[in-house]
Amino acid sequence: MGNKINPLIYRVQRGRRWYFSWFCEMGKYADYLMMCVSIKKIIRGFFKDDIMRVYIDVLETYLIIRIYHNKPGMLIGRGGRNINAIKEIIKQKIKRNSYIMVKASSTIDALAISEKICKGIDRKLNYRRVINDILGIAKDCYIRGLKIKISGRIRGGDVAKSEVFRYGQMSLNSINEKIDYLSSYKNTKFGIVGIKVWVCF
Numbered sequence: 001m002g003n004k005i006n007p008l009i010y011r012v013q014r015g016r017r018w019y020f021s022w023f024c025e026m027g028k029y030a031d032y033l034m035m036c037v038s039i040k041k042i043i044r045g046f047f048k049d050d051i052m053r054v055y056i057d058v059l060e061t062y063l064i065i066r067i068y069h070n071k072p073g074m075l076i077g078r079g080g081r082n083i084n085a086i087k088e089i090i091k092q093k094i095k096r097n098s099y100i101m102v103k104a105s106s107t108i109d110a111l112a113i114s115e116k117i118c119k120g121i122d123r124k125l126n127y128r129r130v131i132n133d134i135l136g137i138a139k140d141c142y143i144r145g146l147k148i149k150i151s152g153r154i155r156g157g158d159v160a161k162s163e164v165f166r167y168g169q170m171s172l173n174s175i176n177e178k179i180d181y182l183s184s185y186k187n188t189k190f191g192i193v194g195i196k197v198w199v200c201f
Contacts, residue, residue, distance in 0.1 A: 007172055007181040007198065022058035032058060035094060042089055043067065046082070047075065053111055053182075063090070063098040070112045072102040108141045110182035110197040113148070117195050118186045127154055135167045145170035145200035152193035160191075170200050 012018060020036040036056045043054055043065070052075070057064040069075050076083055083100050090098050105111045113134055120130035131148055138146045145168035153160050171177050180199040185192050 007179045011175055011177075011179065017055070019054065020056050020058070024058075039063070039065065039090060039094060039098075042093065043086060046086055046089070053105070061097070063094075063096055065098055065100045067100065067102045068105045068111065069102065070105050070115050072104050075102050108138070108143060108199065110180045110199050113146075113197045113199070114182050114184045114195050117148070117150070117197075118184070121186050121188065121193060131165050135165060138167050143199055143201055144168050145198075147198040149196040150193065151195075153188075153190040154193060156190045168200070170198060172198070 020033070022032050022036075024032045036058065039056055040054050044052075053068040055066040055068075057066075067075060083102065086100060087098050090096065116134060117127065117130055120127060127150060131150070134148070135146065146166070147170045148165045149162060150165075151160065151162040154163075170179075172179065178201040180201070181197065183194070183196045185194050
């Protein structure tokens with residue numbers, strides 16, 4: 001069961017929160033859901049599918065959007081021009097004002113690890129060396145376990161394959177475990193490479 005569901009959703013009542021949050025009237029659930037999905041697509045499209053976490057709180061008159069990224073300064077832009085541009089796009093398409101916060105993610109969470117692997121693939125580095133460097137850093141940090149799965153035509157292989165790298169303990173079945181998880185992908189000239197990261201604290 002541990003490999004068949006999202007570990008974050010499985011533990012949402014144990015200190016985890018939903019990506020979208022709102023209270024709506026009967027019959028408007030689908031409208032609110034499609035609105036939040038559209039906002040997330042706008043943000044990811046503006047930054048060219050950069051790896052980030054987006055949390056959206058829908059209030060009565062405006063939206064609160066929290067974006068977590070390894071390098072928040074790059075997202076904000078000079079003088080906050082990127083954030084202002086996103087606000088204008090959301091106001092035109094969704095017809096709501098928004099308040100956007102960009103925060104730095106932790107250096108050892110699943111988001112930062114996925115971003116480091118994607119940058120290694122961009123620079124055409126050996127993915128095994130990149131992941132082994134990450135595992136070495138994990139041993140010096142206060143984490144109990146780390147699991148990385150990478151799938152696809154890695155480095156232009158003729159046949160797609162999957163490889164799993166592990167360090168320490170990782171119990172996905174226990175609901176009391178504090179686990180961070182992220183599923184991402186990277187477009188290459190040989191196809192899409194999928195990356196999944198589990199971090200157990």
